[in-house]
Amino acid sequence: MTKIDKELVDKIAHLARLEFENEAKDEIVKEMNNMLSFVETLNEIDTTGIEPLIYMSDEVNVMREDEISNQVTHKEALKNAPDHDSDYFRVPKFIDKKN
Amino acid sequence: MKSIPQIQKELQEKKTTVTEIVHHFLSEIETNKHLNIFVEVFSDDAKTKALEIQEKVNLGKAGKLAGIVIGIKDNICYKNHHVSASSKILENFESLYSSTVVERLLSEDAIIIGRLNCDEFAMGSSNETSVFGAVKNPINPEYVPGGSSGGSAAAVAAGLCHAALGTDTGGSIRQPASFTGTVGLKPTYGRVSRHGIIAYASSFDQVGPITNSVVDAALILEIIAGKDEFDSTASERKVVNYSKELNFSSQTKIAVLKECIESEGLNAGVKNSFLEKVQELKSKGHEVEIIDFPFLEYLVPCYYVLTTAEASSNLSRYDGIHFGYRSKNAFDLESTYKKSRTEGFGKEVKRRIMLGTFVLSAGYYDAYYAKAQKVRRVLRNKLDETFKNYQFILIPTTPNSSFKIGQKNSDPIEMYLEDIFTVLANLAGNPAISVPLGKNGDLPFGIQIMAKNFDEQNLLSFSNTFF
Numbered sequence: 001m002t003k004i005d006k007e008l009v010d011k012i013a014h015l016a017r018l019e020f021e022n023e024a025k026d027e028i029v030k031e032m033n034n035m036l037s038f039v040e041t042l043n044e045i046d047t048t049g050i051e052p053l054i055y056m057s058d059e060v061n062v063m064r065e066d067e068i069s070n071q072v073t074h075k076e077a078l079k080n081a082p083d084h085d086s087d088y089f090r091v092p093k094f095i096d097k098k099n
Numbered sequence: 100m101k102s103i104p105q106i107q108k109e110l111q112e113k114k115t116t117v118t119e120i121v122h123h124f125l126s127e128i129e130t131n132k133h134l135n136i137f138v139e140v141f142s143d144d145a146k147t148k149a150l151e152i153q154e155k156v157n158l159g160k161a162g163k164l165a166g167i168v169i170g171i172k173d174n175i176c177y178k179n180h181h182v183s184a185s186s187k188i189l190e191n192f193e194s195l196y197s198s199t200v201v202e203r204l205l206s207e208d209a210i211i212i213g214r215l216n217c218d219e220f221a222m223g224s225s226n227e228t229s230v231f232g233a234v235k236n237p238i239n240p241e242y243v244p245g246g247s248s249g250g251s252a253a254a255v256a257a258g259l260c261h262a263a264l265g266t267d268t269g270g271s272i273r274q275p276a277s278f279t280g281t282v283g284l285k286p287t288y289g290r291v292s293r294h295g296i297i298a299y300a301s302s303f304d305q306v307g308p309i310t311n312s313v314v315d316a317a318l319i320l321e322i323i324a325g326k327d328e329f330d331s332t333a334s335e336r337k338v339v340n341y342s343k344e345l346n347f348s349s350q351t352k353i354a355v356l357k358e359c360i361e362s363e364g365l366n367a368g369v370k371n372s373f374l375e376k377v378q379e380l381k382s383k384g385h386e387v388e389i390i391d392f393p394f395l396e397y398l399v400p401c402y403y404v405l406t407t408a409e410a411s412s413n414l415s416r417y418d419g420i421h422f423g424y425r426s427k428n429a430f431d432l433e434s435t436y437k438k439s440r441t442e443g444f445g446k447e448v449k450r451r452i453m454l455g456t457f458v459l460s461a462g463y464y465d466a467y468y469a470k471a472q473k474v475r476r477v478l479r480n481k482l483d484e485t486f487k488n489y490q491f492i493l494i495p496t497t498p499n500s501s502f503k504i505g506q507k508n509s510d511p512i513e514m515y516l517e518d519i520f521t522v523l524a525n526l527a528g529n530p531a532i533s534v535p536l537g538k539n540g541d542l543p544f545g546i547q548i549m550a551k552n553f554d555e556q557n558l559l560s561f562s563n564t565f566f
């Protein structure tokens with residue numbers, strides 16, 4: 001059985017772009033271990049020779065004409081941004097920050 | 100509560116007006132504010148619309164839903180209106196377009212009265228993970244309304260709108276319908292477009308109605324269902340006028356899953372009512388057989404591996420840059436992502452993103468994610484086989500009636516098991532409905548009927564005989 005430790009939580013958290021510190025980290029380690037032992041029961045089912053089920057829909061190749069249709073204007077695209085100027089999304093400065 | 104056809108008859112006969120209907124609901128919503136059902140009420144909008152639609156009624160040009168007031172779950176987009184998935188990360192977000200389901204309701208002259216509280220990103224079974232706080236069950240405010248479409252079910256149960264839209268990824272329409280004594284329909288995967296629905300797990304999510312009656316559910320489904328150029332998983336199959344053919348007079352074969360009714364967690368009251376119903380169906384000439392289903396304990400684990408994986412991918416779009424919440428503590432690009440997401444998402448959502456990221460990560464993918472996808476096929480094969488011999492599967496919607504607010508918050512897995520009878524329909528894609536079955540004291544619980552893929556017509560007609 002896979003065991004989740006703090007180191008693995010740090011790695012997964014980085015992939016998910018999340019942070020867990022102190023008690024939050026202890027808690028997520030515990031909860032992920034509980035969840036894993038819960039989902040590992042799936043190994044009791046024999047799936048030899050079974051193909052994974054990936055697509056739920058039996059629709060095939062819904063086609064459309066390749067035409068340009070502009071659904072969102074520049075202004076609309078920026079409307080919900082937490083920070084922007086007249087043309088661009090703004091983010092905190094990061095270019096000259098390398099050590 | 101009157102059905103949609105009854106209300107429209109009254110409108111035709113000038114016994115009421117659209118404005119009167121809207122004002123009635125606005126005042127009911129105000130009176131029931133303490134239940135925390137609505138996140139936002141579109142009062143001005145609704146009043147303006149009411150005048151326009153009354154005009155159409157007078158001219159005899161009104162759509163199929165004229166005078167009908169509908170609430171939408173807070174994960175369904177409506178152009179120029181806020182939508183937040185009841186999450187801090189989408190606070191102040193305003194949708195640039197309407198979901199296909201909202202477009203279709205509006206084009207038939209429905210009035211969208213407001214957005215309804217739900218579990219954050221539809222992740223929960225009690226409506227307690229919402230950033231706006233828990234919704235209270237109108238039947239007893241100390242109890243949960245179920246989730247994640249808890250606000251939608253509570254709004255219909257409390258008489259705050261004629262009908263509501265919810266979404267169902269693992270039972271989020273049917274479980275709250277069971278807990279509030281309402282009708283909740285999850286259509287076949289692909290029957291209703293997901294365009295404009297804030298995604299949780301895209302191979303599971305479906306939109307559906309929560310209503311007071313089967314006829315209302317049928318009416319709403321026939322309007323929202325059907326192909327959509329914005330969602331290639333929406334089926335091209337023709338949509339039937341479900342509400343026109345709601346008679347089910349033939350005798351049929353029904354399967355009851357043995358492991359569900361023998362399950363240890365099944366409440367005695369639910370079990371008794373269920374078995375009485377089975378007897379009643381037999382006495383009406385239906386053939387009801389109890390069949391083996393040796394997969395019950397694997398359903399929720401399979402569901403959690405796959406939905407958390409899909410969620411971790413879907414929710415990666417919340418980056419603190421393009422829209423939504425940005426942390427004040429962000430100082431560079433990486434901290435913009437990490438701090439915005441860490442502060443913006445609630446606990447349950449982060450838990451699921453972490454598990455989902457883990458099962459998709461290198462070294463674990465085959466053991467968890469691919470394994471669960473294989474189990475999913477085993478489950479679907481089993482259901483396909485069952486539906487060769489039986490027209491319907493009948494099981495309780497929930498193992499019990501509602502529980503108290505706060506009662507199941509210490510152990511996430513205990514909460515996940517709330518969906519043990521409902522996740523099957525999402526894993527296999529089949530349509531399923533919950534209709535009221537009985538009560539424990541004053542707390543209701545439902546019975547669930549599943550049918551073959553895209554056989555909503557028979558599903559609705561048959562469940563209509565349960566009333």
